[in-house]
Amino acid sequence: GAVVSQHPSRVICKSGTSVKIECRSLDFQATTMFWYRQFPKQSLMLMATSNEGSKATYEQGVEKDKFLINHASLTLSTLTVTSAHPEDSSFYICSASQGGWTEAFFGQGTRLTVV
Amino acid sequence: ILNVEQSPQSLHVQEGDSTNFTCSFPSSNFYALHWYRWETAKSPEALFVMTLNGDEKKKGRISATLNTKEGYSYLYIKGSQPEDSATYLCASINYNQAGTALIFGKGTTLSVSS
Numbered sequence: 026g027a028v029v030s031q032h033p034s035r036v037i038c039k040s041g042t043s044v045k046i047e048c049r050s051l052d053f054q055a056t057t058m059f060w061y062r063q064f065p066k067q068s069l070m071l072m073a074t075s076n077e078g079s080k081a082t083y084e085q086g087v088e089k090d091k092f093l094i095n096h097a098s099l100t101l102s103t104l105t106v107t108s109a110h111p112e113d114s115s116f117y118i119c120s121a122s123q124g125g126w127t128e129a130f131f132g133q134g135t136r137l138t139v140v
Numbered sequence: 141i142l143n144v145e146q147s148p149q150s151l152h153v154q155e156g157d158s159t160n161f162t163c164s165f166p167s168s169n170f171y172a173l174h175w176y177r178w179e180t181a182k183s184p185e186a187l188f189v190m191t192l193n194g195d196e197k198k199k200g201r202i203s204a205t206l207n208t209k210e211g212y213s214y215l216y217i218k219g220s221q222p223e224d225s226a227t228y229l230c231a232s233i234n235y236n237q238a239g240t241a242l243i244f245g246k247g248t249t250l251s252v253s254s
Binding site for chain 2: 068071118129130131134
């Protein structure tokens with residue numbers, strides 16, 4: 026299957042700093058990319074959907090100014106957690122698809138710890 | 141508000157048992173249903189993409205059916221093996237005002253004992 030690379034896999038940052046997570050589709054053009062967050066013992070919660078060249082569509086309850094999403098090319102989307110706080114500590118994972126009904130391919134996920 | 145429900149939440153079976161899980165999804169404005177398999181320490185991987193009412197897909201010992209009119213899908217595993225232990229996620233894609241929305245269920249965690 027197609028490969029999606031997510032980086033970094035783990036990051037520890039100080040409270041108040043910003044962290045950028047990258048999601049790259051390595052062998053296909055990702056028209057649509059999704060960003061998810063997983064809380065402990067829960068499933069994936071969709072945070073936002075981004076289409077290349079357009080502003081991301083955020084799910085209800087997700088702060089746009091805190092979780093900045095950029096999808097500037099068909100192979101790269103970034104999630105920036107701004108002014109991180111301990112409650113932002115979580116597992117973040119991206120997926121990418123060629124759009125429509127096609128399957129999504131997932132990155133490896135990023136474990137963010139804010140201290 | 142779109143909601144995708146999966147049951148049971150967790151399941152423990154013995155090697156060789158056959159089992160099945162349920163995914164309930166909104167039938168209105170339906171576009172597609174995905175099944176994913178998520179093993180510990182790995183990324184979720186797509187098992188099936190289903191779009192048509194009555195669809196049946198099969199991959200080895202795993203198969204899935206789709207009923208778009210009533211909004212449910214079943215995933216079957218025949219002769220479960222320990223390597224089948226994973227969380228199985230379904231995701232529904234439905235049309236909305238913004239285009240389409242992909243919503244995951246909470247998953248069914250399967251544990252197979254040898």
